[in-house]
Amino acid sequence: MKNRLSAFALAIIVLAPAILYLSKFHGGLTDQHGRWGEVGSYFSGIYGSLALLVLAYTTHLTQAQFRRQNEDSIFYKLFDSLQYRIQNSSISIEGKEFSAHKSLKYIVDRFYRELSGEAVEIGRMLFCTEPEKVANVHYTKLFAAINGPTWIETFEEDRAAFIADMTSQGHFNERWEQLKNYIGSRDEESQSIREALRATGSVNFYKIPFKSRQQHYAAALQRILAEQGEFLDGYLSTILYIADICATSKNSLQYARYAQSQLTRYEVVILFYLLAGSEEKVVGxxxxKTLGLLNRLRTLDCQGLMIDFPSVEEIDKEIAAVFEAEA
Known part of the structure; x- marks a missing residue:
């Protein structure tokens, strides 16, 4: 359809001067030499100008095609470079070797473990600062860890006494010290108490203010970067450069779709955590977000890789909060 319209427009442009001339001077053929010269001058001026316009247009098309080919070459070479980086990545942990895309899976698993550790801190903080808001189910786990099998016999009394004891403390430091009498010092808790704190923190992970949550993202990211920073820094830089080319190209939609199809679920989760844990603005x-490269976070295969299996609504709020913080 587009080609037909272009051909029709070209025909109009070519025939219009002749139609205009004949509509004004509609006599028959003449045997006067001068008149033929006048007609020739008219048509040569008109079609000479049209020829220049056609030449300029074809030059523009050629340049546009060259730019497109150049963009394509850079874009797809960058993706080849990204795949090469992944294929040649290698992580060695306690004698186990993780290579290529298995290294991406390892990094995502590592984020999960690190954030689970941060959830312990969140749980400890909630019992310290807002014990009255912690759900009963988490108190059952905590008291079962503290009191053993008999926890259920005195649950209501123990919970009321715990809340009264914590809220009676005047300052945060006093509460923090008093909490140690119940669960022990940080990193010195029993495994069962630690699991109770982890469960409390995980369930409340997306309920605490994002500013506080970002500190936990940052702490987890820093520990991972200490081991895998060289790979992750290079990976993020390449992705951001690819995204910049996508965003500034006339073929933005095509490139974005290709990029979305190439990124694995592990890469999408890693990208999110790299942004969420960054303590400085990440340029580009x-x-x-604009190109939709994080949209896959809303799918079950990505949700299952993230702490506490966030809902679509929680992920949307998290993405919005990350980029609001970026801005």
Whole structure:
């Protein structure tokens, strides 16, 4: 359809001067030499100008095609470079070797473990600062860890006494010290108490203010970067450059769709955690959101890789909060 319209427009442009001339001077053929010269001058001026316009247009098309080919070459070479980086990545942990895409899976698993550790801190903080808001189910786990099998016999009394004891403390430091009498010092809790704190923190992970949660993202990220920083820094830089090319190209939609199809679920989760845990603004990060490169976070295969299996609504709020913080 587009080609037909272009051909029709070209025909109109070519025939219009002749039609205009004949509509004004509609006599028959003449045997006067001068008149033929006048007609020739008219048509040569008109079609000479049209020829220049056609030449300029074809030059523009050629340049546009060259730019497109150049963009394609850079874009797809960058993706080849990204795949090469992944294929040649290798992580060695306690004698086990994780290579290529298995290294991406290892990094995602590591984020999960690190954030689970941060959930212990969140749980400890909630019992310290807002014990009255902690659900009964988490008190049952905590008292079962503290009192053993007999916890259920005195549950109501123990919970009321715990809340009264914690809220009676005047300052945060006093509460923090008093909490140690129940669960022990940080990193010195029993495994069962630690699991109770982890469960409390995980369930409340997306309920605490994002500013507080970002500190936990940052703490987890820093520990991972200490081991895998060289790979992750290079990976993020390449992705951001690819996203920049996508965003500034006339073929943005095509490139974005290709990029979305190439990123694995592990890469999408890693990208999110790299942004969420960054303590400084990540230049060009907004392109990842604009191009929809984080949209896959809303799918079950990505949700299952993240702490506490966030809902779509929680993920949307989290993405919005990350980029609001970026701005």
């Amino acid at each position: 990060a907004v392109n990842l």
